[in-house]
Amino acid sequence: MRLSITGERQRVFHESASPATDEITLAERTAADRIGYEHEPAVKFSPGCQTRSEMSCILDSLRAAADRDECQFELFVTPYGKRQFIAAWTRNLSERFDDRLSSGECWGVLNDGRLGILLVRDIATDAAEDVLESVAARREWFLDALADAGCPAAAEYTYPLEPLAGHQLDRVFHGLPLYPEGGIEPFFAKPTPLWKRAFDMTLAVLLLVALSPLLLLIAVLTKLTSRGPIFFCQPRTGRGGRPFMMLKFRSMVVEAESLQHSLRELNEQDGPAFKMGHDPRITWLGHWLRRTCIDELPQLWNVLCGEMSLVGPRPLPLCESAACAGWQRRRLEVTPGITGLWQVRGRHKTSFDEWMQFDLEYIEQRSLRLDLLIMFSTIPSLIPRHRRSAAAEIPVELDAATDGATN
Numbered sequence: 502m503r504l505s506i507t508g509e510r511q512r513v514f515h516e517s518a519s520p521a522t523d524e525i526t527l528a529e530r531t532a533a534d535r536i537g538y539e540h541e542p543a544v545k546f547s548p549g550c551q552t553r554s555e556m557s558c559i560l561d562s563l564r565a566a567a568d569r570d571e572c573q574f575e576l577f578v579t580p581y582g583k584r585q586f587i588a589a590w591t592r593n594l595s596e597r598f599d600d601r602l603s604s605g606e607c608w609g610v611l612n613d614g615r616l617g618i619l620l621v622r623d624i625a626t627d628a629a630e631d632v633l634e635s636v637a638a639r640r641e642w643f644l645d646a647l648a649d650a651g652c653p654a655a656a657e658y659t660y661p662l663e664p665l666a667g668h669q670l671d672r673v674f675h676g677l678p679l680y681p682e683g684g685i686e687p688f689f690a691k692p693t694p695l696w697k698r699a700f701d702m703t704l705a706v707l708l709l710v711a712l713s714p715l716l717l718l719i720a721v722l723t724k725l726t727s728r729g730p731i732f733f734c735q736p737r738t739g740r741g742g743r744p745f746m747m748l749k750f751r752s753m754v755v756e757a758e759s760l761q762h763s764l765r766e767l768n769e770q771d772g773p774a775f776k777m778g779h780d781p782r783i784t785w786l787g788h789w790l791r792r793t794c795i796d797e798l799p800q801l802w803n804v805l806c807g808e809m810s811l812v813g814p815r816p817l818p819l820c821e822s823a824a825c826a827g828w829q830r831r832r833l834e835v836t837p838g839i840t841g842l843w844q845v846r847g848r849h850k851t852s853f854d855e856w857m858q859f860d861l862e863y864i865e866q867r868s869l870r871l872d873l874l875i876m877f878s879t880i881p882s883l884i885p886r887h888r889r890s891a892a893a894e895i896p897v898e899l900d901a902a903t904d905g906a907t908n
Contacts, residue, residue, distance in 0.1 A: 549595055549598055549599060549602075549608070550591060550594075550595060550608060550609050550610065550616075551607055551608065551609025551610065552609060552610060553609070553610045553611070553612060553614075555609060556607075556609040556610060556611055556612075556617060557612060557691070559607065559609075559619065560576075560619075560688060560689055561689070563619070563621065563660075564660065564689060564827075564831070567660055567661050567827070568661075568827045568828045571623070572621055572622060572623055573621075573622045573659065573660065573661065574619055574620060574621040574622065574659070574660055575619070575620045575622075575640065575657060575658065575659045575660075576617050576618070576619055576620075576657070576658045576659075576660070576685060576688065577617065577618040577620075577643055577644070577647065577655045577656070577657050578611065578615055578616070578617050578655055578656045578657075578658065578688070579615050579616040579617075579647070579652050579653075579655050580615070580652075580653055580655065580656070581615065587614075587615070587616065589650075589651060590616060590647075590650050590651065590652045591616060593649070593650035593651060593652075594608065594616070594618075594646065594647075594650045594652075597646045597649060597650060598646070605620070605621035605622070605623070606618070606619060606620055606621065606639075607619050611688050612687075612688060612690060612691075612692070613687065613688075616652075617688065618643055618647075620636070620639060620640060620643060622636055640657075658684070658685040658688075659685075660685050661827055684742055686741050686742030686830065686833050687741035687742060687743065688741075689741070689831070689833070689834050690740050690741035690833070690834055690835075691834045691835055691864075693740075693810070693835070693836055696869055697810060697867075697869070697872070698807075700811070700869065700872065701804050701810050701811050702804075702805065704811060705801045705804040705805050705811065706805070708798075708801055709801050709802075709805075712798060715795070715798075716798060716799070719750055719790070719795060719798075720750070722786055723750055723751055723786060726784065726785070726786045727751075727754065727784045727786065728754075728755060729751055729754070729755035730751060730755075731750065731751060732748050732749065732750065732751060732799060733748075733749045733750070733751040733752070733753070734746045734747070734748055735747055735749075735758075735818060736818070736819050737816035737817065737818060737819070737822075737837070738816055738817055738818075738819055738822035738823075738833060738837075739808055739809070739816060739833075739836065739837055740833065740834070740835060740836045740837065741833060741834075742822075742830075742833050744819055745803070745808040745809075745816075747800060747803060747808075747809070747816060748799035748800055748802055748803060749796050749797060749799055749800065750790055750795065750796040750798070750799060751784075751787070751796075752783055752784060752786070752787025752788075752790045752791050752796045753780070753782040753783050753784065753787055754782050754784060757782040760782055761775060761782075764777065764780070764781075764782075770853060771852050771853045771854075772824075772825075772852070772853025772854070772856075773817075773820070773821040773822075773824035773825060773853070774817065774821050774853055774856075775821070797839055800839050801839075804839070807836075808836075809836060809837050809838060809839060810835075810836040810837065810838045810839075811838060811839055811840070811872065811876065812838045812839070812840055812841055812863075812867075812871075812872040812875050812876060813835055813836050813837050813838025813839075813841055813863070814832040814833075814835065814837050814838060814841055814843075814860035814863065814864070815837060815838065815841055815843060815844070815860075816837035825857070828857075828861075829854075829857040831861055831864065832857060832860040832861065832864065834864060835864050835867070840875060840876065840879045841859070841860065841863055841875060842859040842860070842862060842863050842875060843856045843859045843860065844875075844879055845875055845878040845879055846859060863875075
């Protein structure tokens, strides 16, 4: 596979940041990335530097090719820093990379404002030992170029995470881990559209206020009817692979998680997910909460915090998400949701692969119209099937619901 980059940009390099006001800290980026707004690049682009949107498209196409075992790529990422530092690195890298990059290499601005350098290897043609040695030499040249540009030690990522074509990759190269903490997933994350965030915030506030008496009643009943806390907090995998604490009303006994291993052989869901139709860990109140999905209402707070959306892929526990195949982890490109296509298309009847396909369909075609249709379809999907009338069912047809949809 060869990397094709189109469009010549002769943007004027510009460096006007002041040290006092334009510092980009890790905490600020983490807070912004949790919600997923698209923020402006830290610098303007010099010739040869890909824009944020171009780098996003390139990463998407490379990931699809890598999932088909056609290529493997590595990503060098500069650290966070003040804008004038990033501007200087951009200028210096432009001077060093000018006319020196091959067809399988490019560099530009990533979705979090940092600079990234891509090195692509074709699995089919780059398996010979001499080619592998040249790839290693190229990686060393990239690291030397970063050092010469005045950039501190950069993080290095590889995708896919597992070695391909039988060649074992070292986990450390030049003192840099190939699998830094957090992984490469955050760089595939897509920005949350403003309409979606505004819709989530407005409806979440209205629902929390309107349902506050019910929430208070459920909290009291949960505390009175079983031993343990009111809420169940569990780490789940969010947008870009970042973990967050998802809230639910507790519907199981306190030691439920420790008991799951002993029930694994009774799992009714294929794949890494765990689901049981008649789970003995559920309390008597929990059966009603789960049947009506009222136990999910505290996640409206996660929506307000920007960790979840009203509609989106359902977040998985960390261990289940880590066990997903590469193509299935594309669901981490967007903010997870309280409800989604999987819920309204028969969550108890689908395989794990079909569940993942529903999530990817939603990501490709999400729109306000589709979100509204899924939310309206969620209500009849909560009614037991023997009580559901044909008129109550609202089919979710993606082609009709997303005609002209934009992300």
